[in-house]
Amino acid sequence: MKPEWAKNLRGDLQMHTRWSDGSGTVAEMADAAIxxxxxxxxxxxxSKGLKIAGGIDERALKKQGAEIAKLNTALRESRGILVVLHSxxxxxxxxxEGDMSPxxxxxxxxxxxxxxxxxxIVEDQTDRYLAAxxxxxxxxxxxxxxxxxxxxxxxxTDWPRVFAEATQLDKALEVDCYPDRQDLNLALLKIARKHGTRISLGTDAHHPWQLEFIELGLAAILRAKLPAERIVNFMPKEELKSWIQTVRTRSVARK
Ligand SMILES: [Zn+2]
Structure with missing residues (x-):
């Protein structure tokens, strides 16, 4: 049973599979999520630029998409609630700048x-963050x-400026829940709270069992007293999709 403060959690937004440097298949990660x-x-x-982690190119990404679509069909047919998002x-x-085709x-x-x-690099990297x-x-x-x-x-970097920019663009910064990372940390999450920035939780799991790392992220957002409505993974599926759509439409309109 989920603890009371984690009951809003709907999912996990960062994990790796055998397609790059993870040990599980997509289906095994889905089973762990179920x-x-x-x-x-x-x-x-x-992605392909990170060769050391077996990054995948556009062709492999497309093949992975087909595998995920097939799995989602099977999940729907078994009347499960889980949907696997292709990311x-x-x-x-x-x-x-990114390394994949638009x-x-x-x-x-x-x-x-x-x-x-x-x-x-020790110099301030604010420009890099704002560009990203x-x-x-x-x-x-x-x-x-x-x-x-x-x-x-x-x-x-100039964190207040980075959080303010993310809020302005309605984009999210992640709490990577992997124990060695725990990034964003508590001090930065307090800045996020001040600026009303959206926060996404991702375990960065490389094995199915590592989905349990989510608890470190939940603990961090709880300690930072972030409001539930700013946590991306607290949104129900449809709300999450409509946020993504809105961010995409706004980004294109801004171009
Ligand atoms: Zn990474």
């Missing part, structure tokens, strides 16, 4: 993007600081 009574999960395998963890370069991204249900390189947030194809910025416990402290 055990947690989730309404949705997003499959976010790495990606798009790699962003040091200028905040067509491949617009075919996805939701797009998460993250920095994986030039993460030890303004990328019209992205709805969620993954593990925003790039911090890893006992390994890397992460990037520095």
């Amino acid at each position: 055990e947690r009574s989730y309404e949705y999960i997003a499959i976010t395998d790495h 990606i963890e798009m790699n962003l370069n040091r200028c905040g 067509e491949s991204l617009s075919a996805l249900d939701i797009v998460l993007a993250s920095f994986h390189s030039s993460l030890r 947030l303004r990328n019209q194809h992205i709805q969620i910025l993954g593990h925003p600081r790039g911090r890893i416990y006992n390994f890397r402290i992460g990037l520095s």
Whole structure:
């Protein structure tokens, strides 16, 4: 049974499968999500720019989409509530630009993007963050600081400005619940609360059992006293879809 404070949680928006560097199949991740009574999960395998993590190109992404569509049909037929969202963890370069074609991204249900390189730069990286947030194809910025416990402290930026920009664009910043990351941390989540920024929870699971990491993210948002309506994964499926659609339409209109 879910604890009282976690009852609003509908799903998990970052996880990897065998398509890139995860150990489970899409179906195995879905089974683990069903055990947690989730309404949705997003499959976010790495994109082609991150070769070290087996990142996939547009062709593989399309094939993965077909696998997910088939699985969703089977889930519907078995009258389950889970829907598997086709997403990606798009790699962003040091200028905040992605590495996948716009067509491949617009075919996805939701797009998460993250920095994986030039993460030890000490100078202020605000421009990189603002460029990433303004990328019209992205709805969620993954593990925003790039911090890893006992390994890397992460990037520095003008956080209030980054959160304000995300709020202005109605985009979300992620709490990556992976124990070594826990990024955003509590101090940054308090800035998010002040600016009314949307927050997405993703376990960054690389094995089905790692969906349990969600509890670290829930604990962080609880401690930061973030309002439930700002948590992306607290939205029911239809509301989540309409938020994504709105962000996409606004992004295109702004171009
Ligand atoms: Zn990542």
